[in-house]
Amino acid sequence: MEAQVREEFRERLEIDTLAQRYDPDKLEELLDNIVEMYCCPRQTQYVGKQPQTTKAIRLRLDKLTSQHIEYIFDVMSNTTQPIKNIMAYLRTTILNAPTTMEHYYQAQGNWLTAQSRKE
Numbered sequence: 001m002e003a004q005v006r007e008e009f010r011e012r013l014e015i016d017t018l019a020q021r022y023d024p025d026k027l028e029e030l031l032d033n034i035v036e037m038y039c040c041p042r043q044t045q046y047v048g049k050q051p052q053t054t055k056a057i058r059l060r061l062d063k064l065t066s067q068h069i070e071y072i073f074d075v076m077s078n079t080t081q082p083i084k085n086i087m088a089y090l091r092t093t094i095l096n097a098p099t100t101m102e103h104y105y106q107a108q109g110n111w112l113t114a115q116s117r118k119e
Contacts, residue, residue, distance in 0.1 A: 048092035
């Protein structure tokens with residue numbers, strides 16, 4: 001099952017295309033985390049210290065697109081605070097990407113607009 005899930009996410013998320021712009025090793029790490037969360041045999045997993053049902057996690061992961069992967073890389077590259085548990089941070093970012101991406105970019109746009117008005 002894992003191999004099939006990996007291949008489905010690789011195609012849907014356009015990993016091979018994204019590898020032209022992003023570090024292929026980091027993309028594989030991201031894909032590894034997605035597949036591990038998706039294929040987890042337990043009914044409940046902890047993501048960001050919060051219990052989540054594996055069913056709910058799968059539903060959220062099924063919404064991921066290549067744009068979400070780009071967003072995840074953007075968030076990771078703009079993180080300036082030290083991260084104590086990178087796996088927990090990354091998994092939380094992956095899981096929340098479908099519900100936070102639009103708000104993140106809107107907030108960035110609002111900030112840039114405000115900065116340009118000051119000048």
